[in-house]
Amino acid sequence: MSTGVSAPPPVVDLHRASFGHQGRPVVTDVDLTIAPGQVVAVLGPNGSGKTTLVTGLLGLSDHLGGTVEVLGTPLARLRDRTRIGYVPQRHTLSGGVRATVAEIVATGLLATRPWWRPAGQGDREAVRRALETVGLADRARFDVDTLSGGQQRRVLIARALVAGPEVLVMDEPTAGVDEASQVVLAGVLRRLATSGTTMLVVTHELGALRGTVDRVLAVDAGHLSFDGTPQEYAVHQAERARAAGREDA
Numbered sequence: 518m519s520t521g522v523s524a525p526p527p528v529v530d531l532h533r534a535s536f537g538h539q540g541r542p543v544v545t546d547v548d549l550t551i552a553p554g555q556v557v558a559v560l561g562p563n564g565s566g567k568t569t570l571v572t573g574l575l576g577l578s579d580h581l582g583g584t585v586e587v588l589g590t591p592l593a594r595l596r597d598r599t600r601i602g603y604v605p606q607r608h609t610l611s612g613g614v615r616a617t618v619a620e621i622v623a624t625g626l627l628a629t630r631p632w633w634r635p636a637g638q639g640d641r642e643a644v645r646r647a648l649e650t651v652g653l654a655d656r657a658r659f660d661v662d663t664l665s666g667g668q669q670r671r672v673l674i675a676r677a678l679v680a681g682p683e684v685l686v687m688d689e690p691t692a693g694v695d696e697a698s699q700v701v702l703a704g705v706l707r708r709l710a711t712s713g714t715t716m717l718v719v720t721h722e723l724g725a726l727r728g729t730v731d732r733v734l735a736v737d738a739g740h741l742s743f744d745g746t747p748q749e750y751a752v753h754q755a756e757r758a759r760a761a762g763r764e765d766a
């Protein structure tokens with residue numbers, strides 16, 4: 518019997534989707550539905566297409582086939598980009614431009630107000646909270662150039678968080694981040710997960726996210742080769758290792 522309350526649309530809904538670069542497909546035939554609140558890890562070897570897939574969801578790699586809906590809207594029609602936070606891979610902030618940590622984080626709010634309205638108290642408060650979340654509140658007024666690579670990754674995470682996105686897409690957010698900071702970040706992700714933020718995290722360090730991730734996707738040579746729980750993934754890995762052992766014998 519219908520209750521009259523419709524279920525929220527999936528956050529990500531892909532049917533036979535393909536993404537690539539300069540018209541050349543890299544990831545093909547992806548069927549994937551992610552429900553609100555899920556925390557999904559994307560694993561796979563270098564060059565398998567993880568970044569191409571997740572940037573495809575943001576309209577940053579070429580959509581070459583199939584259908585792509587994000588937050589219930591076909592990708593091409595999704596206007597409110599502040600609903601999605603994005604931490605790009607291998608992106609630090611040094612190089613030329615002088616800006617403070619708080620200024621960089623505040624750029625994550627630019628799309629939330631009309632261009633003629635200056636940042637207000639609410640914006641400054643949001644920046645402070647985002648920096649506190651990643652453990653960098655005491656660095657707000659520092660030049661980003663003076664921060665380490667790992668600290669800069671955390672600034673980028675704060676920038677992705679500051680507008681309170683419904684979905685966070687993070688491409689190796691903890692690459693180059695020391696173990697202590699990884700623990701801090703894992704805690705941040707856990708809190709966000711608890712508050713209902715949907716997350717898609719490309720990572721080679723599943724261990725750091727144990728207990729937070731509730732679904733694992735593996736990408737292999739441009740295809741989704743696994744989709745299941747972390748427990749199922751561990752079994753899948755063990756079976757693969759056994760099969761490889763038999764082949765070697």
Ligand SMILES: Nc1ncnc2c1ncn2[C@@H]1O[C@H](COP(=O)(O)OP(=O)(O)OP(=O)(O)O)[C@@H](O)[C@H]1O
Binds near residue numbers: 538561562564
């Ligand atoms: N901007 C680009 N232009 C052309 N080809 C690209 C571009 N970005 C990636 N590729 C190609 O797409 C393929 C998949 O790359 P992608 O960056 O998606 O892999 P990945 O799984 O994220 O790898 P890594 O673990 O190294 O980050 C590679 O063959 C790569 O050369």
Ligand SMILES: [Mg+2]
Binds near residue numbers: 567568569606688
């Ligand atoms: Mg990548």
